[in-house]
Amino acid sequence: MQNYKNLKVDLSNCDKEPIHIIGRIQPHGFMLILDRSTLEVVQVSENIxxxxxTTPANLLGKTLAHIISDAEYATLVNQVYIENPLNPQAVTLQQRSFFGFIHFSENKLVLECEPLAVSATENRLENALSFSQFQTELNALPSFMEQTFALVNYVQRLLDYDRVMLYVFDQDWHGEVIAERVKPGVHSYLHHHFPATDIPAQARELLLKKCVRQIPDVHATAVDIVPYFDPATNAPTNIIQSELRNPSEIHLEYLRNMDVGATLSVSVIVQGKLWGIIACQHQxxxxxxxxxxxxxxxxxxxxxxxxxANQEKTDQQVIAxxxxxxxxxxxxTKAAGDFRQGLFNETINLLHLTxxxxxxxxxxxxLTTIGKTPEPSELMEILEWLSEREINQVTSTRELSRYLPDAVNYRSVASGVLAIEISKYNKEFILFFKPEIYETRIWAGNPEKPVIAGNTYIHPRESFSHWEDxxxxxxxxxxxSDITIAQILQKDIIALLMQKQAMLLKELNEELNASAEELQLKNRKLEDFAQIIAHNLRSPMSNIRGLYDLYKAEPSPETGVEVMDRMSKMIDNMSATIDDLNLVLRSAVKQELAKEAVPIAELIQKEKQNLQATIQTTNAQIHTDLKVPVLHVPKVYLQSILHNLLSNALKYSAENRQPEIMVRSWVAEDQVYLTVSDNGLGIDLDKVQSKMFGLYNTFHRNKDSKGIGLYLTKTQADLIGGKIGVESTVxxxxxxTISFPASVAIT
Structure with a gap:
């Protein structure tokens, strides 16, 4: 039979091969699959x-007590039922010694045994001393490449294999042999590449879980597990953790085509990722x-x-x-007061960063450029592509044409792109470029040339001779290091932009102060403007501070990605608010206040983002019922009104119930009504009615209470031509409730 009852595997489907349910094992040991509760034999390898x-027929449906002594069975029961059983264990069956490998598979227990040779046990001290010498040698070597060759030399001495290779994966999972030790007359694969398809994804996943895999005899006849289907489940047993599981038939054919008779592979795992394999082959x-x-x-x-250690040493030097x-x-950039001057036209420029x-x-x-870059029209295409993609705020590729086909036309300057997002909505980015490299890659045989038999069965390639591409x-x-410094640069650039916006506001304010007559005419609006800045930007700034503290507490790449994503949304909101405030300032200077169509739902969504930390902490729910979806009013005033009312509703919520906030709008009796209702602490109106909208009046103890929000709300409602009222129960x-003339409604 094949490895599977109802599946034929070849190169067309080997990437989906279900290697966990292979129904055969290698013959150098035997397998017993037992019911986990009764220890009755459910399945057994035919070579028992x-x-x-004994025979398979004599065992199926019975416990091992049927064929071994009472003492042996009692010891075995203790070994398999112990919590976190050691692997392997010395197992004695019929007075014969075995290495026993034990693992669980759903409701079954898998017991595999290899003969335990006494001579092998006696050589343990010799192996330990040899390994100690290898460690000393490894630590003393000055370069990484010398260490790689020390590794293959040591393993070759230990195993006496014909060929020992250090096989390393690249970003696309192609492999390269970077160090090798071969015996005289044995073909060398040093610096040869192997395609990712040689080790499919599910095989790489297994190499992470099971780090040592041996095939003692590539030509050995595999042993069936009988029955192939568990009678209780009518399905094969998952034996993915097995020591003896027969290899994929495609892999065995591949090895035979390489003239390999035995293999041993050991995974090299660095920080939880498969970095490479120590691949050992014998003829x-x-x-x-x-x-x-x-x-x-x-x-x-x-x-x-x-x-x-080598990676960290190199990274620290480069990143410093x-x-x-x-x-x-x-x-x-700070000194110049201009991003182009500071980043492009000084002794140190962007090209020194990556x-x-x-x-x-x-x-x-x-658009500003330096060094070798695509043409301006091509750069704008890249920016358009970046702005339309759901990407991280710092993203990179070494093959731009894979995603942007037209990039093949300028691959000589921009095959690789590292992009830093400033504002995706404005298509604002900083880009770094790397040119195409003409890399001659030596493959072990043509990786694109499998063999097709007469029955259309697709076989692995037969030749592994030198083939260049x-x-x-x-x-x-x-x-x-490139990615890390890009993330740092993005944070600092955004901080500078925010400082520049603040400076622009300061300059505008100074211009207003220079005109005393206009200042007197617009004094009330300018005071209101200053209060809006302080009050409306406090919540997002507090959120940004919280995100900064989160990153300081746990400065990992994952935390950094999450923090920068959330911070970007808040910065976009703050930038939009500042732009709106700039418009108000200009309007004030001209002694006019512009009105526009303002969607209420958009302002509410923006406030949800600005108040995100409080909403998540309190698990607050904000609902809307907007019969009048759009108002024709000054946007910054309506935004400030909603911010004050929503932030107060959250600030003064009751501790013993989930905050529920409802925003409604409707038209009635030639008036437009806008209400914000909550289920919070309430206000004793009999005590505070006359002080409700006074400046610096507060009605509850809260460390964030300033007594400004309701004063601003009433002032801004008056400026729009509205009136504000309140109903409350402690x-x-x-x-x-704010009422406006019906003329402000846009339905």
């Missing part, structure tokens, strides 16, 4: 008779005992720590250089 005096059959396999695993773990340049850039060969910035409708359309990868809630 090669190791014990004839060769079994490696557990102790040596375990030594190989410890060796891989030790080497993984070396990989990490980039950070120094970034600090200088920001200082230059390994990019060119950089561009689109800000305030103007020219890689086009890709740049060198963007490093972790401990039940409050409703504020």
């Amino acid at each position: 008779g090669d190791f014990l005096d 004839t059959a060769r079994f490696i005992n557990f102790w040596k396999r375990q030594t190989c695993l410890v060796t891989a773990i030790t080497f993984a720590n070396t990989v990490l 250089k980039y950070k120094a340049a970034e600090v200088r850039l920001i200082e230059q 390994e990019g060969h060119g950089a561009a910035m689109y800000l305030n409708g103007s 020219i890689v086009r359309g890709k740049s060198l990868p963007w490093s972790l 401990n039940k809630g409050t409703t504020f």
